[in-house]
Amino acid sequence: MSMRFISMCRKPPRAVPRAVWWRKVLVGPEAKIRAVAEAASVDLSPYRLVATEHSHAAAEQAVALARAGEVEALMKGSLHTDELMGAVVSSTKGLRTARRISHAFIMAVPAYPRPLFITDAAINIYPTLDDKVDIVQNAIDLAHSLGIMVAKQLQYFAGADAAGIVLGTRAPIVLTSRADSVRTRLASTAVLKLVAHGRRIQPAQNPVR
Secondary structure (H helix, E strand, C coil), X not given: CCCEEEEECCCCCCCCCCCCCCEEEEEECHHHHHHHHXXXXXXXXXXXXXXXXXXHHHHHHHHHHHHCCCCCEEEECCCCHHHHHHHHCCCCCCCECXXXXXXXXXXXXXXXXXXXXXXXXXXXXXXXXXXXXXXXXHHHHHHHHHCCCCHHHHHHHHCCCEEEEEECECCCEECCCCCCCHHHHHHHHHHHHHHHHHHHHCHHHCCCC
C-alpha cells in the first residue's frame, strides 16, 4: 500500500530516489507552488494539489486532511514551524491525542554502533514528570517502529546527521529546516513512513482524546 503523504510547501521536492517518495499531496498557494515547480522543471501532474490562500490556511487544511484520515503523515515545507504547530495543537481541530506531543531526533554517529534517540530537544521546554512519561513512551513507540527497518531503508538514514519527527499526534510530523541537507530530509521521510506503517498495523498506539 502506498503511503498517503502530504507536503505543505511552496517548494515541491526535487528529483530523489523513487524508493524514498510516496504518493504526495501538496497544500499551499497554487500560484506559488506552480511557479517554483516550473522554475525547478518539476512535473506536478502526478501530485494532488490542494490550493489555499496563504500559509496559515495551508497548515489548517493539511491538519484537517490528517484529522480526516485522508493522509497518514505531514511534512512541513517553507511555512513557519509555529504556523504548522499552531494548527496541530488546536484543542478542537488539531491532531492532539491523549499523549503529550513531543519531538525526537534519531542520530547516526559514525563512532557509535547504534542509532541514538534524543528527546525532547524541540517542543517541550519544561516538561512535568507526567509529561516525561509520555515523552519517553513516544520514544519507545518510535524505537519499536524503527525495529522493522530493513537494510534498503536504513541506507538512507545511515549517512544522515539526524532525522527528526514529531510524536504524540494523530499523524506523525516532520519539521524540516532550510538548513537540512537532502540526506537529512530523506532520512526523516524514511522514518516518517516507518512510523506511519507502524501505526497502521497498531492503530491504538496514540489514543485520541
